[in-house]
Amino acid sequence: MKICIYRGTNEIGGNCVELASNKTRVLMDVGIPLISMEQREVPVSEYKVPCAGLYKDEKASVDAIFISHGHPDHYGLLPIVNKDIPVYMSKVLHEILLKIQPLLPGGFDISDLDIHDIEPDESVKIGDMTITARAVDHAPGAYAYEIEHNNKRVVYTGDIRFHSNQKYKSWALAKKAVNPDYLIMEGTRLSRPELKEKYPTENAVCDGMKDLIRDSGKLTFISMSSQNMDRVVSVIKACRATGKTFVIDPYTAALFDVYHELTPKFPKVEDISCVRIYYGMSESIVNRMIKSGLFYKHKSQKITKEEIMAKPDNFVIKYNLKLARYLLNNVIKDYDFIYSMWTGYLDRQKTWDRYKKHITEIHTSGHAEIMALQKFVKQIKPKNLIPIHTECKNEYKKMFGVENTIVLNDNEAKRI
Numbered sequence: 379m380k381i382c383i384y385r386g387t388n389e390i391g392g393n394c395v396e397l398a399s400n401k402t403r404v405l406m407d408v409g410i411p412l413i414s415m416e417q418r419e420v421p422v423s424e425y426k427v428p429c430a431g432l433y434k435d436e437k438a439s440v441d442a443i444f445i446s447h448g449h450p451d452h453y454g455l456l457p458i459v460n461k462d463i464p465v466y467m468s469k470v471l472h473e474i475l476l477k478i479q480p481l482l483p484g485g486f487d488i489s490d491l492d493i494h495d496i497e498p499d500e501s502v503k504i505g506d507m508t509i510t511a512r513a514v515d516h517a518p519g520a521y522a523y524e525i526e527h528n529n530k531r532v533v534y535t536g537d538i539r540f541h542s543n544q545k546y547k548s549w550a551l552a553k554k555a556v557n558p559d560y561l562i563m564e565g566t567r568l569s570r571p572e573l574k575e576k577y578p579t580e581n582a583v584c585d586g587m588k589d590l591i592r593d594s595g596k597l598t599f600i601s602m603s604s605q606n607m608d609r610v611v612s613v614i615k616a617c618r619a620t621g622k623t624f625v626i627d628p629y630t631a632a633l634f635d636v637y638h639e640l641t642p643k644f645p646k647v648e649d650i651s652c653v654r655i656y657y658g659m660s661e662s663i664v665n666r667m668i669k670s671g672l673f674y675k676h677k678s679q680k681i682t683k684e685e686i687m688a689k690p691d692n693f694v695i696k697y698n699l700k701l702a703r704y705l706l707n708n709v710i711k712d713y714d715f716i717y718s719m720w721t722g723y724l725d726r727q728k729t730w731d732r733y734k735k736h737i738t739e740i741h742t743s744g745h746a747e748i749m750a751l752q753k754f755v756k757q758i759k760p761k762n763l764i765p766i767h768t769e770c771k772n773e774y775k776k777m778f779g780v781e782n783t784i785v786l787n788d789n790e791a792k793r794i
């Protein structure tokens with residue numbers, strides 16, 4: 379086999395990894411760099427990697443693409459890939475990309491791609507390679523993949539963590555895929571200063587929110603990703619425990635529908651008594667939602683500004699700029715602001731500056747901290763270790779004690 383990491387050897391995100399035999403070429407992820415999130419005006423084609431036979435404007439010669447999870451730094455090139463190439467992903471991710479992702483700014487339509495759902499632990503044969511999906515803790519429907527060819531086995535972790543309610547999945551990967559010939563492993567947090575997190579687990583996040591909301595006596599805004607299902611559940615639990623109402627937007631409600639459809643344990647929006655929907659958000663999202671018929675689906679749970687203003691301390695509002703601006707310009711003098719996303723955005727994006735005095739950060743990372751990764755490596759016992767999705771590739775050998783650590787550069791092909 380041959381490996382080529384087109385992107386991701388020296389940065390966090392933008393993953394695109396080719397594994398090839400003499401006959402078959404498969405890609406693990408087709409991501410765009412993290413910086414793209416701050417440069418939405420830049421067309422996706424600017425982020426192409428030099429992978430022949432991948433794109434629309436050429437003859438397809440990649441045999442399959444496997445997507446690990448629903449973050450653009452892992453799937454962002456999809457709108458420009460050749461539609462003849464089959465794309466594999468979890469059912470949850472397929473639904474999110476099909477129904478939810480197009481609603482967002484920069485969203486695109488994947489309905490004309492040749493997408494195949496793959497179940498956890500299911501194997502598919504692509505030419506002379508076999509690829510098996512392994513569920514991991516990171517994001518809804520997140521997978522690692524095992525790639526086998528000629529008695530050689532490679533494990534690609536995608537993004538991974540070991541500290542939410544789904545952590546058993548990541549530990550199961552160590553058992554199911556034990557002793558691989560090569561482990562291509564992410565190392566996001568190896569360079570990040572927030573190694574000692576105040577909230578090391580999702581349960582700690584939930585408790586932190588409960589404490590803050592309970593004692594606040596004020597309206598609370600919360601900025602978070604609607605796609606972070608664990609976080610959504612934590613906020614609902616915190617609101618339930620404190621008798622508060624969680625105000626979401628129609629976009630988040632549409633995501634709840636997808637979660638319910640695929641995980642019946644996740645209740646219907648209508649059945650979550652502490653959730654109400656505020657129908658005012660960015661016009662472009664509203665227009666897309668009206669077009670897709672999703673906008674007024676849950677109108678029985680509608681809440682108005684007036685209802686919120688009558689008793690503001692009753693509410694935890696998923697932050698949206700329009701509503702926050704209105705409330706803060708009119709009645710709300712004091713408020714709490716829970717910031718529940720990656721700290722990096724807080725420093726880099728000016729949007730948050732005006733709220734800084736009110737902000738409490740309550741968050742746990744989507745990525746494993748170093749000790750968890752060390753334990754994982756000890757358990758899975760790879761013969762060779764290959765760094766990816768990291769700014770610390772040269773520390774891997776020292777950090778993980780794997781003698782055969784192979785440090786690659788972007789676009790460098792290596793026989794394995």
Ligand SMILES: [Zn+2]
Pocket residue numbers: 447449516517537744
């Ligand atoms: Zn991710």
